[in-house]
Amino acid sequence: MNAAPGLVTESGQDARSLVIRDLVKEYRRNKPVLRGINLTIAGHGLTAVIGPSGTGKSTLLRCINRLVEPTSGEIKFMGQDLARLRGRQLREARRRIGMVFQEYNLVERLTVMENLLSGRLGYVPVWRAWLRKFPQADIDRAFGLLDAVGLERVALRRADALSGGQRQRVGIARAIMQEPDLILADEPTSSLDPKTSVEIMEILSRLAGERDIPVIVNIHNVGLAKRFAQRVVGMTGGHVVYDGPPDGLTDADLKAIYGGENWLDERP
Ligand SMILES: Nc1ncnc2c1ncn2[C@@H]1O[C@H](COP(=O)(O)OP(=O)(O)OP(=O)(O)O)[C@@H](O)[C@H]1O
Incomplete structure (x- = not known):
C-alpha cells in the first residue's frame, strides 16, 4: 500500500x-x-x-x-x-480495511472503549495489547470517535449492555480506529x-x-x-x-x- x-x-x-x-x-x-x-x-x-x-x-x-x-x-x-x-x-x-458486520462482531464482555482499542491491535506491540496498555494517543482518539458517534457516555459500559444501534456505532468507530483506507x-x-x-x-x-x-x-x-x-x-x-x-x-x-x-x- x-x-x-x-x-x-x-x-x-x-x-x-x-x-x-x-x-x-x-x-x-x-x-x-x-x-x-x-x-x-x-x-x-x-x-x-x-x-x-x-x-x-x-x-x-x-x-x-x-x-x-x-x-x-x-x-x-x-x-x-x-x-x-x-x-x-x-x-x-x-x-x-475496516469491516463493519451485520451482527456487530463486538467482544461482548469487554467495554466499549476496549472494543474500540481492539481496532488498534494490528498497530500496537503484542505485550501492550496483552497488558491492555494502549498508548494515550489511541485512548484519546477512541474518546474522540465515541464522541463522533454519540457514545461518549457509554465508553466504560460492557458491549453486551448496549442496544443494537449502539453496538453498530461501536462497530463503525472500531473500524475507523484502524485508520482504514x-x-x-x-x-x-x-x-x-x-x-x-x-x-x-x-x-x-x-x-x-x-x-x-x-x-x-x-x-x-x-x-x-x-x-x-x-x-x-x-x-x-x-x-x-x-x-x-x-x-x-x-x-x-x-x-x-x-x-x-x-x-x-x-x-x-
Ligand atoms: N462458506 C460457504 N461455503 C459454501 N457456500 C457458501 C459459503 N458462503 C456462501 N455460500 C453460498 O454462496 C452463495 C452466495 O452467498 P452470499 O452470502 O455471498 O450471498 P448474499 O448475496 O450476500 O446473500 P444475503 O443477501 O442473503 O446475505 C449462496 O448460495 C450461499 O449459500
Missing part, C-alpha cells in the same frame, strides 16, 4: 480506487457464486451493493478482505493485488429498526466522507441505498447487472436485479 492519497492516475482512477477484474469465486468446484465480476470503485464516496439473497454480495466483500479466498481474478487496491497477497503483506493489507460494511442495518438504520448510514457516510475513503455497503434496503450512496451496484446470479448513480436506477433495473415485478406495485 504505497500510493499517496488524493493522487489521480492517468487512467482517471484515484489512489484509493478498487479495481476488480474477472473475479470468480467457487465454493464448490464448477459452481461459481461470483461469475466474473468487473468493477472499478472510486476511491471515495459510498457504493451500495444491492441484490437478492444468495447472489454473492457477502462473498464479494469477503473476497476483497480475503475472509474468503477468490478462485480467480484480480482485486487491485493501492498498488497491490489483494487476491494474491500472502503472509505479512496480507496481514498489513487487512489492517487497512477502505471500509466494507456487510448488511450493517439489517438487524436495526428503520430510524436507527438511517442514523447508522448517516454516521457511516459522514465518517468515511470526513476521511475521504471509499465505503462499500451491502444493503437490502433499496431506499437507503438510493439515499446514501453516490453509486449503486446491482447484482444478480453472481453478475453485476447495474452499475451507476442511484437516480439512474429504474424499475426495469430493479426487475433485472430482483426478478419478477409484482413486488414493485404499490398497494391502493
Whole structure:
C-alpha cells in the first residue's frame, strides 16, 4: 500500500480506487457464486451493493478482505493485488480495511472503549495489547470517535449492555480506529429498526466522507441505498447487472436485479 492519497492516475482512477477484474469465486468446484465480476470503485464516496439473497454480495466483500479466498481474478487496491497477497503483506493489507458486520462482531464482555482499542491491535506491540496498555494517543482518539458517534457516555459500559444501534456505532468507530483506507460494511442495518438504520448510514457516510475513503455497503434496503450512496451496484446470479448513480436506477433495473415485478406495485 504505497500510493499517496488524493493522487489521480492517468487512467482517471484515484489512489484509493478498487479495481476488480474477472473475479470468480467457487465454493464448490464448477459452481461459481461470483461469475466474473468487473468493477472499478472510486476511491471515495459510498457504493451500495444491492441484490437478492444468495447472489454473492457477502462473498464479494469477503473476497476483497480475503475472509474468503477468490478462485480467480484480480482485486487491485493501492498498488497491490489483494487476491494474491500472502503472509505479512496480507496481514498489513487487512489492517487497512475496516469491516463493519451485520451482527456487530463486538467482544461482548469487554467495554466499549476496549472494543474500540481492539481496532488498534494490528498497530500496537503484542505485550501492550496483552497488558491492555494502549498508548494515550489511541485512548484519546477512541474518546474522540465515541464522541463522533454519540457514545461518549457509554465508553466504560460492557458491549453486551448496549442496544443494537449502539453496538453498530461501536462497530463503525472500531473500524475507523484502524485508520482504514477502505471500509466494507456487510448488511450493517439489517438487524436495526428503520430510524436507527438511517442514523447508522448517516454516521457511516459522514465518517468515511470526513476521511475521504471509499465505503462499500451491502444493503437490502433499496431506499437507503438510493439515499446514501453516490453509486449503486446491482447484482444478480453472481453478475453485476447495474452499475451507476442511484437516480439512474429504474424499475426495469430493479426487475433485472430482483426478478419478477409484482413486488414493485404499490398497494391502493
Ligand atoms: N462458506 C460457504 N461455503 C459454501 N457456500 C457458501 C459459503 N458462503 C456462501 N455460500 C453460498 O454462496 C452463495 C452466495 O452467498 P452470499 O452470502 O455471498 O450471498 P448474499 O448475496 O450476500 O446473500 P444475503 O443477501 O442473503 O446475505 C449462496 O448460495 C450461499 O449459500
